[in-house]
């Protein structure tokens with residue numbers, strides 16, 4: 001079947017066009033591969049709306065247009081807390097094309113930036129203006145619609161946010177798993193902990209057991225060891241060509257512990 005590409009000047013027009021069963025094209029790192037493999041057919045919709053590539057301060061955070069690339073985030077001085085995350089996505093060619101919006105929809109084993117956004121408690125604006133927590137979007141990806149922008153709260157200080165990616169091939173390999181942790185401290189106690197995992201489920205998700213082990217405590221070796229021991233409780237890691245579910249369960253705690261020790 002022939003593929004037609006429609007370019008729309010506004011997000012609103014693109015969203016209406018998508019409503020009738022087309023595929024949205026962000027940076028294309030996944031869509032173009034699927035198209036070349038014959039997996040995407042029919043209509044492909046893209047938008048040249050300038051709002052898609054804007055990065056602007058907003059309250060305590062920053063709003064990032066869904067079409068902003070990993071390379072643009074890596075070059076932005078106000079987004080230093082995300083630099084280690086986006087620099088871990090693919091190689092330079094991929095980072096020049098891959099968008100933050102596309103990362104929310106990238107299937108396992110992808111989604112490193114989506115995991116970081118989950119830990120940070122980001123909110124997602126859908127074309128038309130509705131806002132949803134990023135965890136809702138990650139749970140319901142097939143029905144979300146066109147993402148316009150992502151609001152990212154800024155961590156209180158550099159020690160409050162950390163990221164760790166585990167891959168077999170360095171530096172450009174896909175994640176065997178990755179972790180992002182938000183550890184806000186109040187009077188020495190951890191309050192509002194969020195631990196996000198990529199590669200331990202069908203989409204980036206939080207580890208409620210690890211969060212419970214850390215919440216209200218102090219960040220010390222004993223608390224970290226408990227969180228590491230519990231991290232996969234209630235999760236159902238997949239088996240794939242990269243690793244078995246058993247292996248993922250065995251090593252997840254080791255890598256979460258290394259991440260948290262780096263945030264002491």
Ligand SMILES: Cc1cc2nc3c(=O)[nH]c(=O)nc-3n(C[C@H](O)[C@H](O)[C@H](O)COP(=O)(O)OP(=O)(O)OC[C@H]3O[C@@H](n4cnc5c(N)ncnc54)[C@H](O)[C@@H]3O)c2cc1C
Pocket residue numbers: 023024025026027028029030031032033066067088089090091094097098099100101102103104105106109110111112113145146147148172173174175
């Ligand atoms: C060689 C290679 C290495 C990679 N390495 C990594 C890695 O290390 N870590 C990682 O996380 N990912 C990796 N990826 C996956 C991918 O590059 C990223 O996840 C990227 O962020 C996807 O964004 P995109 O704009 O290219 O998405 P596209 O390919 O354009 O789209 C992907 C999906 O998202 C949907 N989509 C895109 N934008 C929107 C939007 N605004 N609203 C609604 N739906 C939208 C599309 O319809 C499609 O279903 C890699 C890919 C390749 C090819």
